Amino acid sequence: MVIGVPKEIKNNENRVALTPAGVTELRKYGHVVYVQVNAGEGSGFEDEEYIAAGAIMLPTIEDVYAIAEMIMKVKEPIASEYDLIKENQLLFTYFHFASSEELTQAMLAKGAVCLAYETVERPDRSLPLLVPMSEVAGRMAVQEGAKYLEKPLKGRGILLGGVPGVKPANVLILGGGIVGTQAAKMAAGLGAHVTIMDVSLARLRYLSDIMPPNVQTMMSNEYNIREMIKVCDLIVGAVLIPGAKAPHLITRDMLKMMRAGTVLVDVAVDQGGCIETCHPTTHENPTYIIDDVVHYCVANMPGAVPYTSTLALTNATLPYALQLANKGWQQACRDNSDLKLGLNVVDGKVVYKGVADAFNLPLTDVSTVLIEEEQEVQ
Numbered sequence: 080m081v082i083g084v085p086k087e088i089k090n091n092e093n094r095v096a097l098t099p100a101g102v103t104e105l106r107k108y109g110h111v112v113y114v115q116v117n118a119g120e121g122s123g124f125e126d127e128e129y130i131a132a133g134a135i136m137l138p139t140i141e142d143v144y145a146i147a148e149m150i151m152k153v154k155e156p157i158a159s160e161y162d163l164i165k166e167n168q169l170l171f172t173y174f175h176f177a178s179s180e181e182l183t184q185a186m187l188a189k190g191a192v193c194l195a196y197e198t199v200e201r202p203d204r205s206l207p208l209l210v211p212m213s214e215v216a217g218r219m220a221v222q223e224g225a226k227y228l229e230k231p232l233k234g235r236g237i238l239l240g241g242v243p244g245v246k247p248a249n250v251l252i253l254g255g256g257i258v259g260t261q262a263a264k265m266a267a268g269l270g271a272h273v274t275i276m277d278v279s280l281a282r283l284r285y286l287s288d289i290m291p292p293n294v295q296t297m298m299s300n301e302y303n304i305r306e307m308i309k310v311c312d313l314i315v316g317a318v319l320i321p322g323a324k325a326p327h328l329i330t331r332d333m334l335k336m337m338r339a340g341t342v343l344v345d346v347a348v349d350q351g352g353c354i355e356t357c358h359p360t361t362h363e364n365p366t367y368i369i370d371d372v373v374h375y376c377v378a379n380m381p382g383a384v385p386y387t388s389t390l391a392l393t394n395a396t397l398p399y400a401l402q403l404a405n406k407g408w409q410q411a412c413r414d415n416s417d418l419k420l421g422l423n424v425v426d427g428k429v430v431y432k433g434v435a436d437a438f439n440l441p442l443t444d445v446s447t448v449l450i451e452e453e454q455e456v457q
């Protein structure tokens with residue numbers, strides 16, 4: 080298959096969809112890989128490394144879209160890319176269609192095959208191409224929290240791990256999923272006293288078994304949250320209710336109960352945030368203060384560490400990309416239900432329920448599309 084990797088052009092996006100190691104793997108199976116010049120620059124991969132791995136460099140984004148059967152990207156195409164997309168071209172990237180009708184309509188009009196990273200789903204309902212970014216954001220939440228606890232950055236002026244003779248900071252983590260678990264590991268590793276809250280008792284049992292002794296678990300409810308926020312230095316919001324807005328576990332009035340300089344890192348900001356006073360911020364201007372409480376609410380936290388994020392993402396996407404390239408998207412989706420669930424828009428039809436529901440568009444059964452495609456091939 081002919082694979083194209085354009086340079087990401089969305090504002091502040093430094094990740095790239097394929098590393099030189101990924102090129103080597105695809106080349107091993109005889110695929111041809113075209114990479115746009117400087118595509119890996121933001122993540123620290125030089126053109127020479129791609130060339131050494133067997134890629135062919137192309138000077139412009141137009142060249143890449145014109146030649147490729149499968150485009151591998153990180154972010155959804157932006158308006159200036161719509162016209163470059165060809166009918167039947169396979170696009171393997173994050174789309175988040177439900178948040179943009181314009182993008183959905185553009186992809187329907189183009190007749191492209193859109194396989195969205197975020198809806199690739201395992202039989203156990205986990206989302207293997209979202210997990211790596213949650214892992215990055217969870218670990219980063221504590222790194223950023225520790226930084227903003229410093230006095231010059233308006234924090235309480237407390238070191239997470241304390242020092243001998245001085246007690247460590249208290250860290251509260253709301254939600255013990257992927258983000259929460261990674262945040263807890265980081266905070267515990269730095270020596271903080273950590274509490275993880277979740278509504279799932281089964282999850283709390285599991286966390287209680289695997290976490291070090293400086294991590295305690297607690298049922299998430301309003302009473303417990305109100306008690307804990309009075310004595311916590313860093314609070315990480317890591318709640319997710321799939322398909323819904325995050326619940327406001329910390330409300331406006333609760334800020335008054337916190338000590339001045341407490342830091343809130345609301346990782347769940349991309350789902351509306353689990354802290355009422357949270358609104359999305361950027362890496363250029365990540366924090367703001369309300370009632371002497373520092374709010375860090377960057378909606379794309381992994382963007383600040385593109386080297387790690389690119390490697391984490393491509394570790395997860397490459398096995399799927401190989402299947403798509405080796406078998407063609409139709410056969411790969413017939414053989415692998417994870418990939419089949421990634422199909423959102425095919426040949427002018429919406430095949431993913433969440434997208435059809437979001438814009439009141441007709442839903443085509445994805446199996447029908449795959450059968451139709453199979454007949455066309457025969």
Ligand SMILES: NC(=O)c1ccc[n+]([C@@H]2O[C@H](COP(=O)([O-])OP(=O)(O)OC[C@H]3O[C@@H](n4cnc5c(N)ncnc54)[C@H](O)[C@@H]3O)[C@@H](O)[C@H]2O)c1
Nearest residue numbers: 213216254255256257258277278299318319347378379380
């Ligand atoms: N800001 C960013 O850059 C960034 C990056 C990655 C992920 N995220 C977001 O982080 C959030 C968490 O992602 P995740 O992968 O850890 O999800 P996850 O599904 O693995 O974990 C969510 C956890 O929240 C728990 N939960 C639900 N309701 C709760 C409540 N009322 N109180 C306490 N816990 C509750 C669930 O039981 C689950 O364990 C999501 O909103 C995700 O989109 C943001």
